[in-house]
Amino acid sequence: MTQVQLNLKTDVKNLPYEKLKNYLVAQGEKPFRAPQIMKWIFQKGVGSFSEMTDLSQKSRESLEKQCEVSFLKISQRQLSLDGTQKFLFELSDKNTIESVYIPDVGRVTLCVSTQVGCRMGCKFCLTAQQGLIRNLKPSEIVNQLLEVQKKVERKITNIVMMGMGEPLDNIEAVLDAIDILRSKWAFNISGRKITVSTVGLAPKILQFGKSSDVNLAISLNASNDHVRSSIMPMNKKYDMDELLEACKQYPLKPNRRLTIEYVMLGGVNDSLEHAKELVQRLQGVKCKVNLIPFNEHPGSAFKRPTDDAVSIFQEYLNSQDTTAMVRKSRGRDILAACGQLCSAPSSLTSPTTNVMNNDVVSGVSVH
Template sequence: MEYSMNNASLIDLKNLTLEELTEFLAGMGKERFRARQIMRWMYGRLAQDFEAMSDLSKELRSQLSQRARISHLVPETVEESQDGTRKYLFRLEDGETVETVRIPMEDHRCTLCISTQVGCAMGCVFCHTGSFGLVRHLAPAEIVNQVCAAMAEAPVNNIVLMGMGEPLHNLDNVVKALQILYTPEGFDFSPRKVTLSTAGLVPEMLELGRRIRVNLAVSLNATTDEVRNRLMPINRRYPLAELMKACREYPLQPRQRITFEYILIRDTNDSEQDARRLVKLLHGIKAKVNLIPYNEHPASPFKAPAEESVSRFQGYLLDRGMVAVRRASKGQDIAAACGQLKGKLTAAQSRQSSVDSSSPEHSSKRGNR
C-alpha cells in the first residue's frame, strides 16, 4: 500500500480521503455510510483504534483490523513559551521528526502551525529548516495527525501550513490532507480557516487554485529580483514578475485576500524605495501585507530593522490604502520557528554541546515562510 508505514499489509486509514475510504470499504463489500461513520470516529472523536468504534459491528471491527490501521502521533516533547505558544516535536514512524506550533490568539482562539515535509528543499537563507535540505515529504496521515494530536489537547480554530517544508512541493499529499480536514464528518474545517504559505512555486500555486479552496500566503520578503534571489533561491526559477502574475490568477472568493509575508531586514529590504516598489508589485491584487521585523541573533548575518523604518514602511503602505499589519513574534523564548527544535535535538544527538541551537534563528513563526 502506498502509505502504509509500519506494516506493508495494513493500510493506514488516516491517509484516505472520504472518497478513498468509501472505495476501500466498498472493496470489502461494506456500505457507503460506513466511511462517514469511521471518519467521524477518527477525526470527530479522535479514536485511535477500531475497538473504540462502538457503533460498528464486532465483525466489521475485526475485519478492519486485519486489513487496516489508524496511525496517530504522540508529542515527544512539548515546550511552552511565556506567551502561551506551545511547540510540539513529533517523532514519525521512521524516526524522523517534525514540529507543530500552537499559537494562542488575543481572542482566546488558537492557530495551529503544521509541517508538511521533513526538512525543506527551498533553502531560504533566513530559515533554519532550509539549512537541513529536504529529507522527505509527509504522508497525508502525518499531516492530519499533527492536528489530531493538538486537538486531543485543546480545540484548534485556524490552521496554517507554515511549519517545516514547502507545502506546494508536496502538493498531492497536502491536497489530500486538506480534503480530510474539510470533511464534514471529520474535522469539518472551513477552507476560510486554513491558510497555506508558499515560497512561490508558481505552477503548483496555480494547480492548487484549480484543485482546492484554501487561503494563500506568499512569503515575499523582497521587492527586487536581485534581493529576492539572494534571500530565496526559488526566485531564480520563478522571478517576481511570474510570481505576481500567478497571484493575480489565483482564484479568490469575494472578500478573500492573498497574504504577503514580508520579513523586514535592516538595509536589505526595509527602505522607502522598497515600500514604494511593494505598492507597485501588489497593484491590482487583493492583498494583505504582514510585516515581520527580523529578530537578529549572533549566528545570522542579518540585522533587525530600526523601529523608525518599520513604522515608515507600514505608514507608506497604509497611506496608499493597503492593508498592512505588523506582526508580533510569538514563542521566541522557546524558538517556536520551523526547524529550531529539530536543530536542538540534532545538535544534542551529535553531542555538539558547544552549539547553542536554541538561539532564535528566525524572526517569528510567520517569519520562516
C-alpha cells in the same frame, strides 16, 4: 540476510472521505462506513477498529487486519513566556517535525508542518539548513492537530500550514489533509480558517487555486528580483514577474484576498525605497501585506530591523492603499516563531524556557 518486515496495512487517516469510501467499497464494505469510521478516528480519537462499536463484528475484524490508525509521538513540549507552545513530534521512521500552538484573544491557531525539512533553501529560514528529508503523509499533517488538541485546554480554531516545509512541494498530501480538516465527519474547520503558505511555486499556485479555496499566503520577502534571488533561490526558477502573474490569475472568491508575507531583514529589504518598489510590484494583485520582522536564530547572518524601519515601511504601504499589518512574533524565546523551526530537540532555546517532557515540567523556571 536480514528480512525487513514491511507494514502493508492502509492507514485510514491518509484517506479523505471520497478516497476512504472508495477504498471501503473495494474491500466489500458499505459506503456509509466511511463517515462512521471518520467520526471515530477524528472526533472520538479511537486508535483501533475494535472500539468502533457501531460497526459489525465482521467489519471490525476485517478492517483490523487490513488497516491501521496511526498516531504521532510527542518527544518534547515547550512553553514560551507568551503562552505559545512548541511540540516536537517523532514520526514512525524516527524523523521529527515541529508544530506551534498559538493561543490568542478570540482564536487559537496551530501552525503545522508539511515536510521533514525543506528544499527551498531560503537563506533566513532555519528549516532550510537541514534540506528536504521527505514529504509528510496526510495522516502526519492532521495528526499534529489531533495530538496537540489532546494536550491543550482551548479548542484549536485556525490552521496555518507555515511550519516546516513548502506545502505546494507536497501538494497532493496537503490537499488530502485539507479535505480531512474541512470534513464534517472529521474536524469541520471552515476553509476561511485554514491558510497555506508558499515560497512561490508559480505553476502549482494556479493548480492549488483550482483545487482548493482556503486562504493562500505568498512568501514574497523582497521588492525586486535581485534581492529576492539573493535570499530565496527559488526566485531564479520562478521570478517575481511569473510569480505575481500567477497571483493575478489566482481564482479568488468575492471579498477574499491573497496575503503577501514580507519578512523584513535589517539592512536588506527594509528601506523606504523597498516599500515604494513593493507598492509598484503589487499593482493588480488583490492582496494584503503581512510584515514580519525577522526572528533571529543561532547562526543566522541576518538581523532584525529596527522598530522605526518597520513603522516607516508599514505607514508608507498603508498611505498607498496597500493594506499592511505587522505580524506579532510569538514564541521567539523557544525558537517557535516564523523561520525558527527545525527537526531536532531544541538545545538552542533560552535557559528560562519551560520544557515539558511527558507533560512534566522540568526544574527550570520561567520568570
